[in-house]
Amino acid sequence: MITKFLMxxxxxxxxxxxxxxxxxxxxxGTPSTEVLETIAKENDGxxxxxxxxxxxxxxxxxxxxxxxxxxTMVTMxxxxxxxxxxxxxSLEYVGIKGGMVIMVAxxxxxxxxxxxxxxxxxxxxxxxxxxxxxxxxxxxDMIQEAFEYSEKYGTPVFFRxxxxxxxxxxxxxxxxxxxxxxxxxEGFVKDSSRWVIFxxxxxxxxxxxxxxxxxxxxDFSSYSRNAIIKGSGLTKAIATHGISFAxxxxxxxxxxxxxDVLKVATPFPFPEKLALEFLQGKxxxxxxxxxxxxxxxxxxxxxxxxxxxxxxxxxxxxxxxLSGENSRDSIDADIRYFLGLYMQDLELPNTPELPVxxxxxxxxxxxxxxxxxxxxxxxxxESLFAGDIGCYTLGNAMPLDxxxxxxxxxxxxxxxxxxxxxxxxxKCFAFVGDSTFFASAITGVVNAVYNQAxxxxxxxxxxxxxxxxxxxHPGTGKTMMGDFTQKLxxxxxxxxxxxxxxxxxxxxxxxxxxxxxxxxxNMPGVKAIIFESxxxxxxxxxxxxxxxxxxxxxxRKCIKEIGCPGLVVMDGKVTxxxxxxxxxxxxxxxxxxxxxxxx
Amino acid sequence: MSVNIVLCGVGGQGTVLASKLTAAAxxxxxxxxxxxxxxxxxxxxxxxxxxxxxxxxxLTPMIKSGEADLIIGFEPAETVRMMPFLRKGGAVxxxxxxxxxxxxxxKGSDYSGAEMVDYLRQLEAKGDISRLVIVDTEKASMxxxxxxxxxxxxxxxxxxxxxxxEISIEDIREAMIAKVKPQFVEMNxxxxxxxxx
Numbered sequence: 074m075i076t077k078f079l080m081x082x083x084x085x086x087x088x089x090x091x092x093x094x095x096x097x098x099x100x101x102g103t104p105s106t107e108v109l110e111t112i113a114k115e116n117d118g119x120x121x122x123x124x125x126x127x128x129x130x131x132x133x134x135x136x137x138x139x140x141x142x143x144x145t146m147v148t149m150x151x152x153x154x155x156x157x158x159x160x161x162x163s164l165e166y167v168g169i170k171g172g173m174v175i176m177v178a179x180x181x182x183x184x185x186x187x188x189x190x191x192x193x194x195x196x197x198x199x200x201x202x203x204x205x206x207x208x209x210x211x212x213x214d215m216i217q218e219a220f221e222y223s224e225k226y227g228t229p230v231f232f233r234x235x236x237x238x239x240x241x242x243x244x245x246x247x248x249x250x251x252x253x254x255x256x257x258x259e260g261f262v263k264d265s266s267r268w269v270i271f272x273x274x275x276x277x278x279x280x281x282x283x284x285x286x287x288x289x290x291x292d293f294s295s296y297s298r299n300a301i302i303k304g305s306g307l308t309k310a311i312a313t314h315g316i317s318f319a320x321x322x323x324x325x326x327x328x329x330x331x332x333d334v335l336k337v338a339t340p341f342p343f344p345e346k347l348a349l350e351f352l353q354g355k356x357x358x359x360x361x362x363x364x365x366x367x368x369x370x371x372x373x374x375x376x377x378x379x380x381x382x383x384x385x386x387x388x389x390x391x392x393x394x395l396s397g398e399n400s401r402d403s404i405d406a407d408i409r410y411f412l413g414l415y416m417q418d419l420e421l422p423n424t425p426e427l428p429v430x431x432x433x434x435x436x437x438x439x440x441x442x443x444x445x446x447x448x449x450x451x452x453x454x455e456s457l458f459a460g461d462i463g464c465y466t467l468g469n470a471m472p473l474d475x476x477x478x479x480x481x482x483x484x485x486x487x488x489x490x491x492x493x494x495x496x497x498x499x500k501c502f503a504f505v506g507d508s509t510f511f512a513s514a515i516t517g518v519v520n521a522v523y524n525q526a527x528x529x530x531x532x533x534x535x536x537x538x539x540x541x542x543x544x545x546h547p548g549t550g551k552t553m554m555g556d557f558t559q560k561l562x563x564x565x566x567x568x569x570x571x572x573x574x575x576x577x578x579x580x581x582x583x584x585x586x587x588x589x590x591x592x593x594x595n596m597p598g599v600k601a602i603i604f605e606s607x608x609x610x611x612x613x614x615x616x617x618x619x620x621x622x623x624x625x626x627x628x629r630k631c632i633k634e635i636g637c638p639g640l641v642v643m644d645g646k647v648t649x650x651x652x653x654x655x656x657x658x659x660x661x662x663x664x665x666x667x668x669x670x671x672x
Numbered sequence: 673m674s675v676n677i678v679l680c681g682v683g684g685q686g687t688v689l690a691s692k693l694t695a696a697a698x699x700x701x702x703x704x705x706x707x708x709x710x711x712x713x714x715x716x717x718x719x720x721x722x723x724x725x726x727x728x729x730x731l732t733p734m735i736k737s738g739e740a741d742l743i744i745g746f747e748p749a750e751t752v753r754m755m756p757f758l759r760k761g762g763a764v765x766x767x768x769x770x771x772x773x774x775x776x777x778x779k780g781s782d783y784s785g786a787e788m789v790d791y792l793r794q795l796e797a798k799g800d801i802s803r804l805v806i807v808d809t810e811k812a813s814m815x816x817x818x819x820x821x822x823x824x825x826x827x828x829x830x831x832x833x834x835x836x837x838e839i840s841i842e843d844i845r846e847a848m849i850a851k852v853k854p855q856f857v858e859m860n861x862x863x864x865x866x867x868x869x
Contacts, residue, residue: 184712185712242706243705401737433717435715629780
């Protein structure tokens, strides 16, 4: 055993390696991304690792390997699970051979996601067993057990940490490499009665799955990570999970009389026997959960089934906040209120007005230039600007204000078609990044061409997946195995899909970019503009610009038009913050008196 | 007892690295560490903060209001934003150099950071902050020779003031040398020693 300071996601990755994982696939998404990246980094070449084109592809690749006896893991964030849900729902009916863990990171808050969906609820819906760790250390140990349960019961399993487990760091005890489990897959063995889903097979397997999950519920009742932590014999008790368990434990250290705590590590199938034991002799149980009231509902079922006279409290009676993240403060207050303890009012200092600091496009981000070019070109015309998922969603902020819609990965290209059907004279633009284009916008383009839509696709090609921390994708020519591979060419893909007009333009050449947009926007049918300029975070900045005090007329057009963080007002004058400026030169092209110059 | 530290700043300033370095220094001494980062959606420019808990008795990586012993702030408004976490009589080390958000620039705001520094001084006078160190990081960066050394300047000051519990300046130095490229060691050493404590 060695102790290392690890991020939760690194612990998960090393745990999967200790469990002998043979293949890891996934799609980047905060807060899940570092799991696959860590495996790729630590890999000696014996594990196959890939960023798949999207979560559906990733899950299918892993399923095929698992059919062949490989231990597999597929990683994604919670909304990625929606993309992977089609193969997953069927895979649960078919089953697997090599242990298969679907690592889905949930994001209470949400801190950086579209939804606050709960993978524990998805587990109930899809009938896939679910593991829910409370810390980085537990994540390391638990994922190894998850592989064992998966193999023992022939089912994929969910492993669902939340942001505060994924992005927390802790001193974690890990195995030495020679203690790693070694799994040697035997390869795919043909058996169409097993691997080909048909109504008859589904019918038989459905019954088996329901029975198996009942057995698994019993098995989980004696699984050591589901536990009753005895307190001081109070009739009030707490049931909790995940990071909320850790926060609860911290509050309880400060209390003299402690309630019993039920720690639920496997929300599905719910460890009913253990819960029944926990509820004996209790009057009232507070369920402290994030996202859905999964434990609360399960305890209500147990109480009803066994006719127990116990009040179950939590989200359903609004004792616990219905949405958002549980904080140390909220949990501390919830527990004290529940136990009828005196609470000291927090003396919050009377702070001066703080500047709000919403997320913004970086100084020098080429997306700013692309948005600005389209905005200028379309000024005065009825237009729709559909955004998508990526850094460029931040183009919604003032003063750019260039994202009218954002729904989910790849949606923008189809949203524009719908808007255009209702009001055909609207000039519709769909903005999509290069990674999102490959992940899920191509079908939208085919739909538009086939159905003769009128729209302009704007591909913001910065040669990376920037928002999640610069992962490679099919257009970059690099793989997670470190190989160089063919770069998929976006123009060729578009032409192959029947888009006849495809223009390339550098967004940082403003006039040319504006002219190109004007020209293409007025053409009929589906056409595309590819704005090409690499992500500014990946390159050494050019020399910064500066404002010539004599030429500057203080019109502040630069600030008002593009809102670059590198342009600030100091002592009443516009100044370039040299520590932020990366020398893109967009502001210099806007300045009416040419007062912004390269140093 | 664990030492609870909040590090805060604006994305791109090196907040997370400072947190990791402190953790590495503690680990080297065999002290358990827990930490959590909130990095938000943007690559750069958003509010970023890290909770760091040094000591065996921390059960969760997150810090509760009124529980932090120390706030290390890379930007004055971000330091003030984190003040609810500071325990009465805790310490604060902050840069006085403002990073003006685009929203403020657009509104023609005159945010200069000075109002934040004044406020912190008031808290110090009241005794809410036991020790306040304000660093002119603009000048410090020039003296040290790099704007990227702000995290070392602040961390060095905290260590030498004895605010990191058992972690000494030598522990931080060792962790820094293990982390940065050899050609940057000298500059970072200068940064660690920069603030007069």
